[in-house]
Amino acid sequence: MTSTLGIPEFPMTRAAGCPFDPPPAARALQEEAPLKRVKLWDGSTPWLVTRYAEQRALLADPRISADISRPGYPSPAPLPKGGSSGISFILMDNPEHARLRRMVTAPFTIRRTEKMRPAVQKIVDDRIDALLAGPNPADLVEAFALPVPSLVICELLGVPYADHDFFQENSKVIIRRDAKPEERAAGHQALIGYLDDLMGKKLAEPADDLLSGLATRVNDGELTRVEAAQMGVLLLIAGHETTANMIALGTLALLEHPDQLKLLRESDDPALVKSAVEELLRYLNITHNGRRRLALEDIEIAGETVRAGEGLIMANDIANRDPDVFPEGDRLDLTRDAHRHIAFGFGVHQCLGQPLARLELQVVYSTLYRRIPTLALATEVGKVPFKHDGSVYGVYELPVTW
Template sequence: MTSTTTTTDATTEPPSYPMPRAARCPFDPSPDLMAEQAASPLTRVTLWDGSTPWLVTRYAEQKALLGDPRVSSDVDRPGFPLSAPRDPGSRGGVGFILMDDPEHARLRRMVTAPFATKKVAALRPAIQRIVDDLIDEMLAGPKPVDLVQAFALPVPSLVICELLGVPYTDHEFFQQNSNVLVSLTPTPKERGEAVRRLTDYLHDLIGTKLHRPADDLLTGLAERVRAGEITQLEAAQIGVLLLVAGHETTANMIALGTLALLEHPEQLARLRDTGDETLAASAVEELLRYLNITHGGRRRVATEDIEVGDVTIRAGEGIVLPNEIANRDETMFPDAATLDLSRDARRHVAFGFGVHQCLGQGLARVELKVVYSTLYRRIPSLRLATDLDSLSFKTEGVVYGVHELPVTW
């Protein structure tokens, strides 16, 4: 016999989620979230709409549930724990990310090949050129400079534009609309309009690829449209997903990772001075574990009753899985609050787990490895041009980072 008892007293309302980070500890998860992890692997929380899904706080339970076929990513299922209100007039969603198999697998397979390990590795020289060119521009320009706008955002934007076949000259348009999608402050109508603008943009671009094919991912989708395997709208929605995800998370990881290293100078010195490719790869994994850019937890809903320890998650109940707390689980990562670039952190869940594990993780790793092994070597005296307390952090959305990062040298 199972129990649904949790650390939350049945007579009190479960705590609100998301839980605020401590202002003076911008790299750490919320202290309230840490307290919930210490108390129990599962507890109830209250979301913006008054719903009370399960919060999964520990690594083992998160990984088990992310790999469980009885856990759904379908946002249209009753009980799905939405992070914000939806626009009722929205046409469709953003690609396959909020779908279940077999439809999820069918659409995802259409764009898997460009993200295969060998394909991504072949992009490294081009990524290196992009990184070096942007550093050259920074070195030739005035100081201080906002590293977000001058470097962190252009690197992944240029890369994903090249991969997809999207003109980088349109980057202000898609970055502005992308910012609306990853923020929780716009109204449902504003988010819906941003989705429609991006979808229409990609729809037109895929139409162009049908008549003027090129060597890029959108042309590949256009060929599937021509073959009748997918509609042009579905292809456009996949394009929106890849365009937004392809630059938002990596851009914030570059900036926040740089800030973390500047605040841990002994770790930065090791990375900058050794020139060890193995350490650079290790640094990427440890920073992904330590920082966690995706904010607000992965959202799921149970399709059947699932027993987790002495708790039963009932069919139709929502599940929230915040990866930042799983990656600070001491049972998996001893001394988890310490940034240690030599740690073997490869088992982190920054990219998720199971069938919905991030498609672009290989590309993100290559981009970050090039950045972390180049930026600090080429600008060895890089430092903050302000103090940590003056920085503004992105706590208002589903992607965490800094709004601006003034640096000098």
């Protein structure tokens, strides 16, 4: 057995007082080499891919697998009994990945999502109205950051927003890194049962929503009902958790960088808003535990040989700070051309919902701070509870005042 002595553990810890920056130990590995061994919870030692160029190359390489059920896959936590995560096509390989993904691609095209802008604007304005009418101080997460994307994805999918407490609580369990396998499995089963029940209703009475579209495919024999429910779970979780955390964490980052907040608040240039969204996505990296893959063949890269069956972790948080691609990457600069970031991944598995996430963030970042110009943190940043324990990074609460 190969010794793991001296191999650093992953994931790594962020520095105290630096909640927006990647862990210093990960940055140190990036300076040493493009690929370094790290040790996971189960004692395995996959490769940590530290730099931007190598991550892009590998994420586009058909010789790597996203299939979590393969032996050697660098899973971030113990799998439920049976060895499957239940998270539909994002943890599958082609051709099955492509077959299932194609069935839900159309609603997330740039053209289709752009048509949702007026509806998203109304949701944002309504939630700001409710925030201003409520208590002051308030928790921006509960009052605004979580409801906005939840309302949007519920409308798109055809899920009753009245059930948001149920699906949000189960989502939190699923993405919590320290959740026990049986807890995670129970959360999955609860959501799959819920989506399966909804699918039954859509089969009986189709509407103009994404779940009804999946129900049609079930009727046509293209999908099983279980596959459709699993896809619904994936889209529901991904559709609200990541964007909610990006809204709250992005707001906190801007409050801590008042010069950048002033620039955004006082400009009516849509190009600056779009630039701000891309820079905040690059700078913050909500998906902070790396994208996990497995080598299917021996791969020569950056002077190393990644052997077939070895795990790979693409640490996008440090790749998006790679000085060869983003000079002064530790500085938040809303005027930076950050469009090459890999916050949404790269290659065939890049985030399906990125056009919708961008749209929501553009509407939020161009509206919230202009409508509430006196928005301020109602506590010390050191007292804000950050989500260090999950696969999605953000804050549990964000007390604000105005």
